[in-house]
């Protein structure tokens with residue numbers, strides 16, 4: 001999977017892929033990151049990339065050029081990759097959209113700054129806009145890193161078997177089950193006995209029951225969207241019986 005990121009702050013983005021799982025994936029050639037800085041494509045000696053907004057108002061707007069030249073350079077290097085603009089008014093990033101992006105071999109992530117990008121560039125060069133939430137950030141770099149992290153986890157080989165993304169929350173449309181590790185006791189609170197039983201089938205059923213119950217309690221909308229099997233409904237009934245009061 002190759003990510004081409006258009007950003008005024010390449011060092012921010014490289015920071016994500018220098019550590020942990022992502023860093024190892026880059027070292028192993030499973031993930032490739034190429035950054036493109038519009039300042040390197042500006043024609044004037046001040047490397048201007050923004051200007052005042054027509055119609056007045058606060059802040060600055062990113063100019064069509066040198067951004068368009070940068071996008072076209074990235075497109076030329078990352079053939080057929082979609083250009084995705086990170087923007088609060090984009091489609092909301094969710095599990096299905098992450099899984100769809102993970103099918104692409106390459107994506108170009110366009111990070112805006114200031115008040116945003118000249119609309120004519122968006123009309124002409126952007127294939128899709130994505131939002132990570134209903135709030136405004138200082139730029140598109142953090143959302144781009146969220147996208148890269150979520151997508152990279154789904155690239156075969158990035159997560160070892162032990163960390164398999166299939167166990168992730170939302171992988172099957174549910175919230176995650178609770179997790180515990182040593183020590184067995186914290187004050188008067190012990191790890192649930194089933195997790196100490198060594199009965200893998202019982203542990204799996206307990207984890208599914210907890211994931212179903214927590215999803216019902218915290219995100220019933222997800223459960224409505226996903227639906228539940230008869231067996232899962234029985235587990236939910238058990239969960240609710242055990243959580244009365």
Ligand SMILES: c1cc(-c2cnc[nH]2)ccn1
Pocket residue numbers: 086087088112113130131132133134135136137138139140143
């Ligand atoms: C995606 C992008 C943004 C954003 C880009 N520039 C300022 N905020 C916010 C949320 N999701």
